[in-house]
Amino acid sequence: MSSWLDYTINGLIVGNVYALVAVGLALIFGVSRLINFSQGSIYLVGAYIGWVAVVKLQTPLPVTIVLVATLAGMVGLIVERFGLRPLQNSVRIAPLLATIGISFVLDQIVMLIFSPNPRALPSQLPDVRFQVGGGTIGPLDLLIAAVGVTSALLLFLFLRYSKLGWAVRATAQDRDAAMQMGVDVNRVNQAVFGIAAALGGVSGMLVGMYYNQIDTAMSLQATLKGVVAEVVGGAGSVPGAVAGGLLLGLVESYGVALFGTSYRNLFAFLLLISVLVLRPNGLFVSARQAPPEPLTGTFVAPSRPVRLPPWALLIAFAVFALLPLFPVSSYVLQTLINAWLFGMLALSLTLVAGTVGQVSLGHAALLAIGAYTSALLSLSLSFPVGIAIICGGLMSAALGTLLISPSFRLRGHYVSIATLAIGEIVSLVILNWESVTHGPIGVVGIPPLSLFGYELVGAPSVYWFSFVVMVLLALLQVRLLASHIGRSFRAIRDDDVAARAYGLSLNRYKSLAFIFGGFAAGVSGGIAAHLYSYINHETFNTQQSILALTIVILGGLGNVAGAIVGSVALVGLPEVFRIAAEYRILIYGMVLLLLVRFRPQGLLGTI
């Protein structure tokens, strides 16, 4: 039984850290109804500032903590001032996308400065364990607990007794009323981002010390865990965030105790999905009235889409179709094959995120489902590759829609969290379901692309194949958008309340969008599997989801031609200019930020 106490202590300590991250998220959500996807990056920044302080400057622990909190807080202020404040009067989707962009920029900067290799972050504390009941507890555990309690106390005092704290609470309750009463909302935002970043930075440092290891992959994990804790506790509720963090820590710790470490995240995300489905307001927030929704559909930037003349499209089609006949290097063709594969993913995402307004952050999971289905069918059951790819598309359509369906009742930012979590769940299931997916080993020796028994050898044939498939999918999507379904999708995006009042079932049309989009993504994944001949659970990852999202924003939400133009631009151009891989993500993040700020409707306009 003694180990149970250890697991409980461990759960509470880790939960304490989650709570620190979640409290910051809750403060930000409270005043600006924004889920800050860059919180994990600040946590990462905090961990590396801590590393510099401890290892390079050899500062004593109290100084380290103050240094980390101050510098991370300053990063938070910068993020607020330059990343988010300019978007205040923007469409609802803009700040969400901006925090995603900021997160990628920050992560990448850290990675460029410190390299992605893990580093040790010693805790500077004596390595002793105290016997407590049946378990043990170390000085670091006590430190984390103390930091948690102290921060909670300081925050409580700030919110309760300082004037700025009152302003924060007033803004959280009713932003418009607070503004009319003379509360400087910018200052409130600043304060909240500063506090959130200081807490996030310190928790990153503590976690680094706890595991004595930091690496750049921490960021996404921290964002996910923080968001889970926050949503479980009730978005915007500070006490809820603390409770949610502790609960999440315990659930994970017990889950690990029962099933092993590779299941840690699975429990976190299952907790999230069940809370979102059963109690979308959170466990610790009494059911309130639904928050007032904006009155007109301004989720996406209104714009008049650029009408491409048919002859221009025909010329573009002819140029790309005939390209392999000219003496172009196979490197160019490889790059464009990649662009076409991303084009299919972007077609899928532009339908789901742009046309129906469900900003999916887990779209790579659809690739993975299609890829594994196609690979395994052709390997184990000897399906012809062409059929296997189609089956992959169908499986993505069916399974993807099924998995995403719990989130159909959610709105806006919550959809993004749910899809992010579902994407992680898919990747974790692939990792753990060894009997089918071969687990961490991955699937090897996937048969190459072939059509009607003829193997597609050489870049040109693969190029034509993927190009034709993408064009067909694009034409099909154009046809869908011109039908009553297309108009129903867009109506749901613009105003789901009015749409329901006119008989549009949200479940039905969101399902249809994911079925159609899932098919395109699954086909893309299937082709990729046969092209790569090897896939594992990390082949299709969140970075691809974010790249797809950037492509979609660049092209114009819902814009079919835009999705393809965007893929060529973002997949093709960096390749052509031979930009090193580590700078690419930085560029994607910057592109996303600049687009959201200066051209939210994208190159070709929202449809």
Next chain:
Amino acid sequence: MAGPIEASASASGAADPVFLSLRGLTRRFGGLTAVDAIDLDLGEGELVSIIGPNGAGKTTLFNLVTGLDRPDAGEVRLDREVITGLSPETLASRGIARTFQLGRVFGNLSVMDNVLIGAHTRLRAVKPAVPLIGPLLELVLALVRPYSVKSEEERLREEVRGILARFGDRLLPRIDQPAYSLSYANRRRVEIARALALAPRLLLLDEPTAGMNPSETAEMQALIAELKAEGLTILLIEHKLDMVMRLSDRVVVMDEGRKIAEGVGEDVRKDPKVIEAYLGHGLSQAAMDEREPAA
């Protein structure tokens, strides 16, 4: 059901069959009772107006009838059938159409598409009523578009042009423009056009003339009178009292969630409870007079 049932049917003199009937309809938000045991009967082809100060619960009542909100107690019947708590989608398919107080057009959709969404519940050819695989068939039919689907769409488009023509040349020349580019008054018109495209059996209009100038209001009033003359059953929320007096068969006055008076035009206007409700909410006598120029 402890609601006050006096006065409810007394004023509706005519013996027309009750088409919409509310009994003890109640909705509470925390400590506030937004709609408090409302009884209301609406005969077929009747136009009943609901008036009352801001915050009286009129729009909440509309939300309860159209399924956007669920009542805590009470019952709604449409054509004798209990429809309490049904989803808005289902109620739309039963023929209830509404407009929204603050305007909820689909901003990025063209005028044509906005109004076509109104006709969504009338799509038959492209939405076969097959259980389970119905949605998939819909997807296939939308992509393949056989003749029946095409002709249905064309017929509805023709009908939409007819509906838009009712607004003179306010909307027809802008038929392909996105709704966000329209003037406020035109957005209200699009909403009403969208509601008419549903071919409603019951139309709920929530302040259709809010934000309109006198001549636009007169235009709207003429249109509503026309709809009434065509036999449409209408529930109207409106603040412009002389318009209410001219159009309504009956007027229901709400205050703080309760029905405080009901009757034919002038009787209601002179009801001391009504005057008090308005005055009690800070409306001066002068403002009352101004609102009610001699009918």
